[in-house]
Every structure is written in C-alpha cells, then in structure tokens.
C-alpha cells in the first residue's frame with residue numbers, strides 16, 4: 001500500500017449494478033474534473049451529464065466499444081467558442097484529457113466505476129454524438145465516460161515499463177536502484 005493507491009487502483013470498469021449515482025457524487029466528479037490543469041487557465045471544457053435512458057441508448061448505438069449499462073454518462077467536450085481561440089484550439093484536447101483523468105480518479109476514490117470511451121478525433125462518432133446531445137458546432141465531444149456502481153473488481157496495477165524511460169539521452173536507459181515489490 002502506498003499513498004498512490006488511488007492512482008494504481010483506477011481501472012476501466014465495464015460491468016455495473018443498476019444503482020443510481022447520487023447527485024452529490026455527480027457534483028463531486030464535476031468539481032474534480034474542473035480542478036485539472038489547463039493551458040493559460042482557459043478551462044475550454046464543457047460537460048454533458050447524461051441520465052436520460054433514451055440518450056444513454058443513443059450512446060450505446062453510436063459507440064462501437066461503448067455499450068456499458070450505466071445509469072449515468074458524462075461527455076467531456078471541448079468548447080472552442082472562447083475569445084482566445086488560438087490557445088483553446090491548440091490545447092483543448094490536453095485540457096479535457098486532464099479533466100477526464102481527474103474525473104476517473106475521483107470516481108475511483110468515491111467507490112464508483114467508470115470507463116473512458118473515445119469519440120474525438122473519429123469524425124463519424126463526433127457528429128453522431130453531437131447530434132444526439134444537440135451540441136453547437138463549437139463544442140466538440142472528446143469522449144463519453146460511463147459511470148456507475150461497479151459489478152466487477154480489477155486488481156490495482158501500474159504498467160511500469162523501464163523500456164519506456166531514457167536518461168538524459170534517448171539511447172541511454174534510466175535505471176531505478178529502488179527494488180520493486
């Protein structure tokens with residue numbers, strides 16, 4: 001156990017109970033999402049909270065790998081309508097991805113399960129989701145996160161891989177002298 005277990009125990013959960021997610025938890029998830037770092041503090045995000053069964057069915061129909069049966073989904077979108085378009089156009093994906101990861105970590109910390117289903121940059125998914133959620137053209141769906149109470153357990157893990165780390169120069173491996181458990 002380490003202080004970072006809230007990170008290692010976050011896993012994509014794809015099986016859920018029927019239990020609803022409380023409004024208090026939805027609010028906390030959105031607060032966590034909006035606590036994310038964001039270029040020039042532009043916060044180019046917009047969140048669509050989806051709990052209408054017809055809309056959830058739309059998501060299942062549209063998303064090829066998003067058939068999770070949950071009482072709730074949140075679509076994290078980029079809002080490119082801001083005055084500082086040059087910044088938001090360049091960085092909205094990073095900003096909204098940071099917000100999404102915060103949301104996923106918060107869901108895990110609250111005992112909920114969640115999974116990120118990709119939308120942007122797949123044009124046909126973007127336009128189908130935009131049309132279902134009635135998004136204006138300057139609001140682009142980055143993803144749909146399905147959220148509920150988990151009906152499966154997955155072990156915590158890191159996918160730590162020393163082959164993915166260099167030391168000062170690309171060709172030099174960074175070696176840890178700390179023993180792994």
Ligand SMILES: Cc1cc2nc3c(=O)[nH]c(=O)nc-3n(C[C@H](O)[C@H](O)[C@H](O)COP(=O)(O)O)c2cc1C
Pocket residue numbers: 010011012013014065066115116117118
């Ligand atoms: C950009 C992105 C798109 C993803 N899209 C899907 C998806 O459409 N369906 C799905 O079940 N999981 C999706 N995932 C979740 C990944 O499959 C998952 O994060 C990965 O397998 C690692 O497993 P873990 O989240 O349990 O650590 C997506 C994750 C990311 C970051």
